[in-house]
Amino acid sequence: TLNRMSINGGPAALQSRGVSTSADDLCELGRRHVTNGLGRLTEGIMAKGSGSYVEYEDGKRLLDFTSGIGVTSLGHCHPKVSQAAAEQCLTLVHAQCSIAFHKPYLQLVERLLPVMPHPSLDSFFFWNSGSEAVEAAIKLARVATGRQHIICMQGGYHGRTYGAMAVTKSKTIYSEGVFPVMPGVFSIPYPYWHQHGLPPSTPTSTLVSRSLYQLDLLLAQQSAPRDTAAIIVEPLLGEGGYVPAAPEFLQGLRDVCDKHGILLIVDEVQSGFARTGKFFMIEHSGVRPDIMVIAKGLANGFPLSGVVGRKEHTDKLKPGTMGGTYAGNAVSCAAAVAVADVIKGENILANVQDRSRELFDSLEALRSDPDVFPYILDVRGAGLMVAVEFSSPNGPGAQFDPVTKADSPKSLASRVVKACIDKGLLIMTTSAYEVVRFIPPLNISHQDLKKGAEIFGQAVRQV
Numbered sequence: 001t002l003n004r005m006s007i008n009g010g011p012a013a014l015q016s017r018g019v020s021t022s023a024d025d026l027c028e029l030g031r032r033h034v035t036n037g038l039g040r041l042t043e044g045i046m047a048k049g050s051g052s053y054v055e056y057e058d059g060k061r062l063l064d065f066t067s068g069i070g071v072t073s074l075g076h077c078h079p080k081v082s083q084a085a086a087e088q089c090l091t092l093v094h095a096q097c098s099i100a101f102h103k104p105y106l107q108l109v110e111r112l113l114p115v116m117p118h119p120s121l122d123s124f125f126f127w128n129s130g131s132e133a134v135e136a137a138i139k140l141a142r143v144a145t146g147r148q149h150i151i152c153m154q155g156g157y158h159g160r161t162y163g164a165m166a167v168t169k170s171k172t173i174y175s176e177g178v179f180p181v182m183p184g185v186f187s188i189p190y191p192y193w194h195q196h197g198l199p200p201s202t203p204t205s206t207l208v209s210r211s212l213y214q215l216d217l218l219l220a221q222q223s224a225p226r227d228t229a230a231i232i233v234e235p236l237l238g239e240g241g242y243v244p245a246a247p248e249f250l251q252g253l254r255d256v257c258d259k260h261g262i263l264l265i266v267d268e269v270q271s272g273f274a275r276t277g278k279f280f281m282i283e284h285s286g287v288r289p290d291i292m293v294i295a296k297g298l299a300n301g302f303p304l305s306g307v308v309g310r311k312e313h314t315d316k317l318k319p320g321t322m323g324g325t326y327a328g329n330a331v332s333c334a335a336a337v338a339v340a341d342v343i344k345g346e347n348i349l350a351n352v353q354d355r356s357r358e359l360f361d362s363l364e365a366l367r368s369d370p371d372v373f374p375y376i377l378d379v380r381g382a383g384l385m386v387a388v389e390f391s392s393p394n395g396p397g398a399q400f401d402p403v404t405k406a407d408s409p410k411s412l413a414s415r416v417v418k419a420c421i422d423k424g425l426l427i428m429t430t431s432a433y434e435v436v437r438f439i440p441p442l443n444i445s446h447q448d449l450k451k452g453a454e455i456f457g458q459a460v461r462q463v
């Protein structure tokens with residue numbers, strides 16, 4: 001293989017030099033040997049990150065409106081977070097939590113307790129990835145209620161491990177032959193998701209009541225309330241297209257849960273940690289979760305996720321039900337403590353709210369430009385989790401053209417992404433829906449936000 005890749009001097013020379021070789025050769029190696037075409041959005045190797053910018057090995061510098069899919073929320077290599085992690089690296093890298101607590105774990109609990117959306121959320125368990133934490137939340141709900149069924153949302157995304165995939169119903173991200181993965185999973189429509197068959201004037205309350213009606217039907221039929229452990233919901237649909245849930249929908253779910261003794265799992269993996277201008281998206285509705293899942297922005301790039309529940313529920317877990325060798329790693333926890341301190345100390349929530357207004361204003365102005373108007377169907381989101389949904393040139397609401405496959409909303413979105421990257425803005429679509437999403441760092445400056453919005457506008461006009 002190395003010969004075929006014609007790396008200068010062949011394998012022997014490569015070995016004598018160690019593995020480092022040119023960026024082009026390494027990319028070629030990636031294309032051949034890294035599964036599933038990862039790294040395909042931008043050609044090249046991302047070499048450095050600093051604040052709102054990333055730099056590629058070839059020197060190309062891009063303004064980053066992806067934040068590694070909402071992870072590096074305080075910008076790349078935030079000095080206080082990197083410093084905290086570096087110090088922890090020199091102190092204690094790993095302590096298996098079943099053997100002993102480590103200090104950053106407990107300090108993180110201390111930081112998180114006061115920012116929980118409800119004081120009843122008082123029992124924490126940390127993991128590495130969002131998917132693992134979703135699995136743990138499902139497990140916790142089943143143990144706490146003694147019931148098996150889980151209700152999820154059409155359009156929802158919760159990860160790619162088996163249990164998380166079972167409750168993921170956004171457009172298929174998986175191949176045939178993998179499903180079904182978990183019995184006892186049912187879904188209801190998330191209001192607004194795929195509503196485009198409906199007249200544009202359909203009020204939100206109609207969509208909400210339609211979903212809640214489906215929930216009632218489901219509970220009356222396939223999944224009797226006495227069998228249902230939990231309803232899992234993203235308060236702002238992420239990979240399904242950045243659709244915020246109407247507060248009355250979330251309240252409706254809460255009411256159904258209260259009526260039937262079902263637990264409400266709120267997945268804040270993407271929407272949590274100040275992303276929407278409050279610490280958690282669910283706070284915008286005032287609805288109380290029974291279990292909350294957090295990850296992504298929690299540690300600004302270090303792998304860390306968490307499940308927060310009520311002590312009365314987590315006390316029912318037998319030792320050994322939850323666990324993982326690397327769960328709650330000390331370096332990640334130390335980084336997360338620094339993240340929490342920065343969010344508080346550097347007035348990040350206020351910055352998100354200010355920059356969010358600017359972003360919405362500029363995208364709405366773009367949408368009302370007569371040249372652009374027919375192509376932008378929707379601008380939506382909350383805080384700095386914002387998306388633009390494109391429409392076919394045949395008019396707002398027109399659907400994918402199965403004959404030409406051209407100029408569908410999906411192809412428009414990916415062409416806009418490509419044009420943005422060419423012009424110096426790193427931006428992406430959601431994995432399961434044809435929207436272009438904006439997830440800039442939460443501490444982005446007015447100037448950088450303006451610059452990114454301008455590049456986006458130029459790219460849209462060009463495409």
Ligand code: PLP
Pocket residue numbers: 069128129130131132134157158159160234238239267268269270271295296
């Ligand atoms: N839940 C939500 C809402 C997500 O957006 C994601 C990832 O994008 C996950 C869960 C899965 O997290 P991870 O990719 O860390 O496993």
